[in-house]
Amino acid sequence: MAIDSSTDGRVQRGNETRRAVLGRAVQIASVEGLGALSIGRLASDLGLSKSGVFAGFGSKEELQLATVRAAKRIFYDRVVTPALERPEGVARLLALCEYWLEYSRGRVFDGGCFFYSVTAEFDAQPGPVRDALAEAALEWEGLVVGLVRAAEASGELPAGAEPEELAMLLTGLMDSANSLAVLHDDPSRYDRTMRAIRRLLGCPSVA
Known part of the structure; x- marks a missing residue:
């Protein structure tokens, strides 16, 4: 069967257009929210036709959902996948943080953690976008929680650690570091947070 090269x-x-649009969309949304996304704006920013951008998504909601999916892939590539390559236990949990x-x-x-930035925008708005963010x-x-439980099972955590509570403390510390570092343009927040996480996990501090 002949291949239609034009197709x-x-x-x-x-x-390529879809990748370019989503690359721009995740950055806009991380700063201004998913509500700031529009076919027209993205077309203008990227020098594309509105019809070309619209053809790739079809609606603002689908654009928002695709942006969430794209951000999730980037997050996994940068955070989750490399952490899971570490040995199971505290080393893996610490690497994730x-x-x-x-x-x-x-x-x-651009706005720090994408999901921290956009979740508050939709947490009280029922619909597919909120569902996608809730699932993420x-x-x-x-x-x-799973990594905390694995570290607990290996006997590497301080006595009395409760997995759900410890996971909540870890994610809360990271969210706070992100929020305050972005707000005050203060990267020292990350260093202080990492020291606090090491103490929580019973790990020695590093210089």
Whole structure:
């Protein structure tokens, strides 16, 4: 069967446009929120036609959902995947926290943590976008709790640690570091937070 090169070219261009749009969309949303996204704005920012951008998404809601999915892939690539390559136990849990703080410090997203920035925008608005954000939050919480339980099972955590409570403390510390570091443009918040996390996990401080 002959391959239609013109069709392949259109598909490739469509995929490239979609990647460019989502690359810009995740940065806008991390600073201004998902509500700031629009087909027209993204087309203007990227020098594309509105019809070309619209063809890739079809609606503002689908654009928002695709942006959440794109941000989740970036987050996993930068934080979760490298952490899971570490040995199971406290080393893996500590690595997850370190990668998370570096993800915020390094401004992978211009506004700091993408999910911290956009969740408050939709937490009281029922609908598909809120559902996608809620699902992402539950996945993250479940991952942290699971790593805490694995570290507890290996006997590496301080006595009396309760997995759900410890996971809540860890994620709360990281969220606070992100928020305050962005607000005050103060990267020292990340260093202080990492020292606090090490104490919580019974790990020695590093210079």
